[in-house]
Amino acid sequence: MAEVAATVPETPRTRTLVLDVRGWSGHRAGQHLDVRLTSDDGYQAQRSYSIASAPGQPLAITVERLEDGEVSPYLVDVVHDGDAFEVRGPIGGYFVWEPGDERPVLLVGGGSGVVPLMAMARAHNAAGADTRMRLLYSSRTLDDVIYREELGHLDGNGLDIVYTLTRGQPPGWTGYARRIDDDMLREVAWPAGDGPIVFVCGSTHFVDAAADGLVRLGYDPRWVKTERFGATG
Amino acid sequence: MPVISRGFHGRRQDGPPDRVPPGQYVTEDFPVLSAGPTPHVHLDSWTFEIQRGGDLLHAWTWEEFQGLPREDVTRDIHCVTKWSKLDTTWEGVSVDTLLDAARLLDEDSAYVLAYSYGGYDTNLPRDDVTGGKAWVVDTFDGEPLDPEHGGPARLLVPHLYFWKSAKWVRGLIMRDEDDPGFWESNGYHLRGDPWLEQRYWGD
Numbered sequence: 079m080a081e082v083a084a085t086v087p088e089t090p091r092t093r094t095l096v097l098d099v100r101g102w103s104g105h106r107a108g109q110h111l112d113v114r115l116t117s118d119d120g121y122q123a124q125r126s127y128s129i130a131s132a133p134g135q136p137l138a139i140t141v142e143r144l145e146d147g148e149v150s151p152y153l154v155d156v157v158h159d160g161d162a163f164e165v166r167g168p169i170g171g172y173f174v175w176e177p178g179d180e181r182p183v184l185l186v187g188g189g190s191g192v193v194p195l196m197a198m199a200r201a202h203n204a205a206g207a208d209t210r211m212r213l214l215y216s217s218r219t220l221d222d223v224i225y226r227e228e229l230g231h232l233d234g235n236g237l238d239i240v241y242t243l244t245r246g247q248p249p250g251w252t253g254y255a256r257r258i259d260d261d262m263l264r265e266v267a268w269p270a271g272d273g274p275i276v277f278v279c280g281s282t283h284f285v286d287a288a289a290d291g292l293v294r295l296g297y298d299p300r301w302v303k304t305e306r307f308g309a310t311g
Numbered sequence: 312m313p314v315i316s317r318g319f320h321g322r323r324q325d326g327p328p329d330r331v332p333p334g335q336y337v338t339e340d341f342p343v344l345s346a347g348p349t350p351h352v353h354l355d356s357w358t359f360e361i362q363r364g365g366d367l368l369h370a371w372t373w374e375e376f377q378g379l380p381r382e383d384v385t386r387d388i389h390c391v392t393k394w395s396k397l398d399t400t401w402e403g404v405s406v407d408t409l410l411d412a413a414r415l416l417d418e419d420s421a422y423v424l425a426y427s428y429g430g431y432d433t434n435l436p437r438d439d440v441t442g443g444k445a446w447v448v449d450t451f452d453g454e455p456l457d458p459e460h461g462g463p464a465r466l467l468v469p470h471l472y473f474w475k476s477a478k479w480v481r482g483l484i485m486r487d488e489d490d491p492g493f494w495e496s497n498g499y500h501l502r503g504d505p506w507l508e509q510r511y512w513g514d
Binding site: 117121152161163173282299302307 | 320321334346347429459496497
């Protein structure tokens with residue numbers, strides 16, 4: 079069982095829930111957990127959410143509200159401190175980064191697809207890892223950038239961050255202003271010859287564009303790990 | 312007793328209970344879940360193989376595969392990520408037909424490993440892919456199967472969670488042991504029966 083220890087609004091559409099889970103076994107960066115909600119008449123609904131926190135930090139998930147969703151509007155808008163629901167996890171052993179991995183890391187996130195990548199960036203920072211890590215993060219607008227302030231602190235401290243804003247840019251914006259494409263990947267990605275490992279997370283179309291583009295750049299498909307989410311609120 | 316989630320009501324418009332397994336909800340979409348880039352397989356180099364112990368027992372080219380007796384299949388499918396999709400329509404060749412054509416109906420392996428272009432694999436008891444329960448399909452909703460959904464051809468084992476229905480399927484290895492495949496080595500259940508909610512290790 080999880081008790082909500084704190085809630086942190088991130089953007090107009092997303093909120094972080096810090097969870098206090100009795101008997102939590104610990105997790106690895108990139109894993110997810112299952113949330114199960116139960117209404118007072120016994121009806122239940124379950125969904126999976128990526129873990130945002132690094133191993134060893136207070137357990138947190140970040141949830142994006144899907145307007146036609148069943149669970150996410152509850153987690154983003156209704157839940158408050160002290161509320162409780164069931165969780166199960168951690169789950170998944172593939173989309174996982176370990177600080178001991180010495181390969182250069184490329185993280186490619188679209189929208190709330192940044193959440194499991196944030197766990198990796200936080201784990202990298204917490205471990206003081208000196209492996210190269212770069213995050214290419216696509217958002218609609220600057221206001222949709224999740225973890226904006228914290229990413230500002232992480233940027234340059236062992237992590238490079240490259241933003242692209244696809245739907246609107248503030249005055250004076252000097253970053254990318256389009257959807258991810260092969261030219262952008264060529265400019266941002268580590269050379270394929272460096273043997274990088276890649277984690278891509280976002281919508282299906284985003285992930286396909288990024289993963290296919292990286293393979294065209296010569297990346298080994300076995301080391302392009304992907305996680306795709308559909309409309310699964 | 313599950314803890315009540317204060318203020319949660321839910322939608323509960325989730326289709327007939329005898330068709331939606333526990334913990335699932337019905338979607339009209341067809342979400343894509345893949346662990347890596349989508350492999351693009353050309354039909355002129357595509358084959359479907361049956362192996363055992365390192366020996367190739369039988370193989371079909373795309374053209375030969377198209378010549379096998381085909382079936383229309385309408386089934387509900389259930390993804391371990393919690394969505395179910397009802398009345399999906401497919402067309403392809405049943406695994407029974409493939410084993411028959413390869414004269415392997417009497418072959419007595421208890422398990423199979425389905426393996427795919429791109430390196431994916433998944434383990435199954437032989438009884439879960441024979442007896443009219445599994446197909447190699449190349450058509451969805453009347454159209455050639457899209458690569459992101461596993462085209463040119465995928466396995467379809469609709470009575471198990473959908474990760475067992477290997478996309479971009481390339482063949483079956485007949486074997487005596489049920490060694491775990493890709494997701495089964497990464498936290499997911501060895502068999503994956505949605506009606507028993509066999510999602511993860513320990514279920």
